[in-house]
Amino acid sequence: MISKYRKQFNQEFSQDKYEQFKQSLKQKSGLEPGFRISESPIFLTNEFKNKLIDASESIISQIKALPKGTLEKAIPESCKVPNDTKQPHFFTIDFGICKNENGEIEPQLIELQAFPSLYAFQKVFEQTFCGVYPFISEIKNPMPDNEFKDSLKELILGNENPENVILLEIYPEKQKTAIDFVFTEKLLGIKTVCLTKLKKEGRKLFYENSGKLIEIKRIYNRVIFDELNRIPDLKTEFDFREDVDVTWVTHPNWFFKISKFLLPLLKHQYVPKSYFLHEFPETENLENFVLKPLFSFAGSGVNLNPTKEIINSIEDKENYILQRKVNYESVFEDINGEFSKAEIRLLYIWKENDERPILLENLARMTKAAMVNVDFNKKDAIWIGSSNAFFGEK
Template identity: 85%
Template sequence: MIPKYRQQFNQDFSQEKYSLLKEYLKQKSGLEPAFRVSESPIFLKKEFESKLIDASESIIDQIKTLSPDLLRKAVPDNCYVPGHTDKPHFLTIDFGICRSENGEIEPQLIELQAFPSLYAFQKVFEDTFCEVYPFLSEIRNKMPHEEFKNYMKDLILGNEDPENVILLEIYPEKQKTAIDFVLTEKLLGIKTVCLTKLKKEGKKLFYENEGKLTEIKRIYNRVIFDELDRILDLKTEFDFREDVDVKWVTHPNWFFKISKFLLPLLQHQFVPKSYFLHEFPENENLENFVLKPLFSFAGSGVNLNPTKEITDVIKDKENYILQRKVNYEPVFEDINGDFSKGEIRLLYIWRENDEPPILLENLARMTKADMVNVDFNKKDAIWIGSSNAFFAE
């Protein structure tokens, strides 16, 4: 796709430049990425970008029509957090890069989340690709870095002093996304705080900031609920379900509301048909579907080849979906003449006074395996891992 830029990149590529890419990322953050960084960006045509935007705008319009009562059903009662907001502050939409029956390369929706992804990292990642390969600057994201920074500050800080705003995570230093936390701190001047370090007095939350107890007024939330459930003997002063005087960015309830829960409700030519497991029609063939738990991240619990024996023993069928399989097309040629498949995630923000959300960046992932997960690739595979998409005519 876009042979001009693919050929130029492959000609310019070297292991030295790949090492330089990773070294620049380390210099900018003080950390090495804990996930694999792909050697290459992905190049896609503007025509493909238009399809992405068209599908995303349709999905967003459909989300707007959904009733609060319906969305409330997505939130388990034992996970409901008070102080809900009318909109999610973040919206990320994942598309597989596929080939249609008529031979055209097209996006197919994989999932969507109202949860912040690697916003700060991806902007730096794009900048770094352009530093190592200057020709990429002619097709880079048109949004200047300062404009991106102002959007993020307005969204996450609001009118608060940075010392009263925190990025909240559970054991952040152990997370694969720690590099994004550091770059977010640099971008916004806020601190990353572990959930176990929060102090609670009445309805107010505090953290220790340079030796003094500092009130928290806004929380940039990066805690994933199902991760909390897996941590035994977790000791905290604060439970998410308590009513406290903070502004959530974004509110934890949206983690459930904008999720795989919506996939059976959405319609578009680039949205594969999905069903809740307990509503799967008898006239459909399981072989054509992927089984996914509603509330899991990073491919956890996904079964690419479900059988009736597997689905019959699932007790909470309402917490699973079956999504029609799509065929990822290997279109990204590496220096050895082999091809990688890919996904692209659009990173939106949705400020409270904005009618439509604003697209800030993208995140791409490359693979040579059946699942877009580095762990499923051969150890010596290249052109795999986290990447960034560039669009051109």
């Protein structure tokens, strides 16, 4: 990690600055974030960044080289949506920051998704850190803000008028990520619409704005289709499986195709060995593995210490994986001399005619708990929660 920036940040940090930081986010959005904001960014070397990029590029190449039809096997029959696309619009990869047997800090793949993360929020998050701690601007994301904005506009709006493009979510005001919806609206000039508010006429979808019905031509989809079945008495005019005249950004099928389903198929020094539960070999030691459902969100259903009794009780073993445990290294020192662990998510976009995705931003999550996820930060501590990574000198 970069000791120069860590030392300066810790010297400049104060509780007043942390409150100023949070107040700035609230003023810009009009909302309190629905998740804990870490007091600190994480500082990583360019050498570590190169390891992240090397692993990511290898993973992307391996996915592109998979036999035709492989990814389609991941989509449950009950969740297939018509008019699939050849590639996703979004691609995110999560790496744990770990230490190998030689004592070297290295990334280890945790999971990957073709689902939009907090793209708009993270850009504002990064800008806010630089505003409160100006010295960090030396190592901020080199992509100019206008290029970031134009890239997202091109991807999400296409050639459509912003009023014909919506951000779609289920009960958006109740989502922890609602602050990102606000920043997305400001960035792109689009509306956030609840799935229950959509109107359907023939093959066309509409939403109401100021008493008028507006046709929807592109949907920036933030609904996890698989979770709709868990909402009791959900009433909608539109079912995802219906064939309608809209362009999905990104298509719902990709939530399943780029998921933990891929982990047993990938090979790289920064990719922990994984198996589908029904293919787990007897030669492996169960104690060295974490049990994960294929299609869960925010760490739900993950078992850090699975037993034979637990895995034997699972009927749909093809919907689970066992992933070799990785040891997150506590390397981010706080002002009390204690250390946090972290995970970094690389946020890519994949333009419709591009061969490979483009890295736009990153998201970091810090913890002192057993699981690196903002939902598991129950401990009363500092240097935990949602954050951002800055990359600099060796």
